[in-house]
Amino acid sequence: MSKLTPPLPKFLRPAPSRSHEDDGAGEGNGGEPGRAGKVRESAAEGSANVVGWLDERSGISPIVRAQFYRKVPKGTNWFYTLGSATLFAFVSQAVTGVFLAMYYEPDTSRAYESAAHITNEVFLGELVRGMHRWGSTVMIILIFLHMARTFVFGAYKYPRELQWVIGVVLLVLTLAMGLTGYLLPFDQRSFWATTVAVNLNASAPVIGPYLADFMRGGAEFGAASLARFYALHMLAIPGLIAALIGAHLYLVAKLGTTAPPWLKAEKKALRQEGI
Ligand code: HEM
Numbered sequence: 359m360s361k362l363t364p365p366l367p368k369f370l371r372p373a374p375s376r377s378h379e380d381d382g383a384g385e386g387n388g389g390e391p392g393r394a395g396k397v398r399e400s401a402a403e404g405s406a407n408v409v410g411w412l413d414e415r416s417g418i419s420p421i422v423r424a425q426f427y428r429k430v431p432k433g434t435n436w437f438y439t440l441g442s443a444t445l446f447a448f449v450s451q452a453v454t455g456v457f458l459a460m461y462y463e464p465d466t467s468r469a470y471e472s473a474a475h476i477t478n479e480v481f482l483g484e485l486v487r488g489m490h491r492w493g494s495t496v497m498i499i500l501i502f503l504h505m506a507r508t509f510v511f512g513a514y515k516y517p518r519e520l521q522w523v524i525g526v527v528l529l530v531l532t533l534a535m536g537l538t539g540y541l542l543p544f545d546q547r548s549f550w551a552t553t554v555a556v557n558l559n560a561s562a563p564v565i566g567p568y569l570a571d572f573m574r575g576g577a578e579f580g581a582a583s584l585a586r587f588y589a590l591h592m593l594a595i596p597g598l599i600a601a602l603i604g605a606h607l608y609l610v611a612k613l614g615t616t617a618p619p620w621l622k623a624e625k626k627a628l629r630q631e632g633i
Contacts, residue, residue: 424611431617437511438615440504445603447497451535452596454490462542464588466581469544494536501532513616521609524602531599538591544584552587553579 413419430438461480463472476483505525508514514522541552556579560570575582617625 428611428614430615431621433618433621434615435618437507440500440507441610444497444500444504445607447493447500448599448603451490451493451497452600454486454493455592455596457486458490459592464542464584466544466584469542469584473543473545494539498532498536501529505529508616510619511616512619512622518609518613518616521606521613524606524609528599528602528606531595531602535591535595535599538587538595541584541587542591549579552583 458476461472461476461483463469473487476487478484508522508525537552537555540555541548556570556573559573560566562569571577573583573586574580575586
């Protein structure tokens with residue numbers, strides 16, 4: 359590990375743990391602190407440092423180090439930031455969503471008015487609602503771009519197949535967030551657009567009718583449907599997305615990222631020439 363990673367900045371070095379053996383020992387060398395004195399000095403410095411304090415108690419620095427001091431392949435470029443950009447879009451959706459949930463009422467007779475109230479009366483409501491609405495489109499565009507990057511760079515191949523599969527599930531869940539969120543303003547457009555989408559689902563073979571019934575919460579679109587879409591949009595799907603992003607990032611930290619294909623080809627050619 360130490361061979362591969364550069365020395366840690368001071369704030370990431372674990373604070374020395376206190377040892378009873380050192381207590382009261384090590385001074386009396388013409389005013390020069392002895393070994394125990396030096397340890398005590400650096401322990402004092404460490405305890406003044408909040409990160410050092412946390413690390414001593416949680417042992418978190420190896421995790422932070424693995425994440426931030428990873429070696430990245432030569433040729434890593436801006437296209438590698440698309441995954442992090444998608445993550446940022448998700449966090450932004452989560453934060454703005456929490457504020458919207460403070461005012462939104464998932465009731466068929468109140469949903470439209472509560473959404474209009476957010477836009478027209480709540481302080482910065484229009485901005486937050488706009489960020490959430492446009493953010494959903496941005497997240498979907500970013501996720502497709504990130505997927506295209508990993509595909510073109512061949513990052514779906516061994517040993518990253520699981521990462522790709524988790525990614526596909528994340529894509530489906532992100533699209534499901536778009537579908538479930540679209541109904542929530544409960545205006546004419548969202549109502550009829552969602553009715554069409556659910557009817558399309560119903561036409562799928564075997565599971566289609568069951569899926570549509572589950573989404574509607576019965577045979578007709580109504581109060582039960584709105585409650586379901588709200589629960590899925592607010593709790594179930596974001597919870598799943600957060601858990602899967604955790605697994606996805608764990609694999610990024612464990613396997614690292616793939617080198618661009620043109621560098622791999624260069625390396626292969628050099629190997630074939632025996633260089
Ligand atoms: C919420 C959605 C997603 C988030 C937050 C996310 C995040 C990330 C991050 C931060 C990385 C490392 C940096 C990078 O390569 O960009 C990464 C890598 C990767 N992601 Fe995603 N991702 C998401 C969706 C997807 C999707 C939809 C796919 C494909 C179906 C996918 C497949 C991969 C693969 C194969 C890698 C490894 C890249 C490599 O080894 O070079 N991810 N992801």
